[in-house]
Amino acid sequence: MNLTLHAMQRSANCYKVRLALAHLGIPFVLKDVDILRGDTRTPEFLAMNPRGRVPVLQLGNGTILIESNAILMYLGEDTRFVPEDKVERARMMAWLFFEQNSHHPSIGEARFWLSLIPGGRELKRDLVDDWMEQGEGALARMEAQLVASPFIAGENFTLADIALYANTHLAHEADLNLALFPAVRDWVGRVAALPGHVDMNWRPELVVA
Template structure:
């Protein structure tokens, strides 16, 4: 629940999966926060003011009223989920959840998210579009790993829904924007539906009409 009197400010781009992860968990926790929209695609993460908070020039970023700042989406999820049902208390299960979150950032997001960005946020004649075949190939490899896991398990966080599922859901849910059809992954599709059925679920906002047109033309 966004609230201007909240003790937590989130800087993020609403149509970014990495940023939406944070918003989704906050909504499901019922935490009060203020959302500050930052258009990273337009260079707003490279202003002197933003770089003073995060020299790496990326969103999401959360800032507490005491001035402390935390960056990196999955680190933010871990911090927010501490002491809640979204993070297992058992050490082995916590490590398993973290392993999937590392997988998401190393083997999933760099391909699916980047392909989506190229499809929607670069011109149709951008030379970066030459990267799409390789990115899609690697993206399908990541989806296949997830499909294999989901044939025997309901969730990635452990026996219950949690932050590893939130992390992996973000860009998987919009993988078709990147030109990755999900029709060949039935277990993954059932998992996506289970995520959507969780209390407090909030879908990622729709990009602008211009971005949507490029996404459609790139599929």
């Protein structure tokens, strides 16, 4: 496929894509992007993604794909990570939308500002209470589902598990406590134990400057 992934190592949205590529055994070249250094604001980067965000996936023919969950769909379509059944696929999609609409805006934002940005806690102190309330709400919705099924969209591991695992397993970096959500905590362990799983520090062999 000749893929280049423009990504930041500690970004959960970028980790989702590395995790999917690793599970699928698809080789790719990694290009590090440092958002704190302004790498997403250069003319070259903005030409790829006018929103100035990672991850960006570049295909061999130069085609650019943006939005982590859209990239997951591109990679995962016609694989075991996307259900063939239309209803099951719609349920998986619902969790992918939940991840972007409800989970990332609280847990992802909190993790970003509280753990990754120096001085972020002080800068965003007015938002922290809302993040905690909404983050706990998002984890409670996952808990309700994961009491009923081993994976978030049902019996099988899908792209929705990959998308939600990325920030959820680091909920402590967002000041959230997974001990209060035992089914979510068990699911985190289940996902991490799957064959083909890689942790957030994992990098492919080919890295370009």
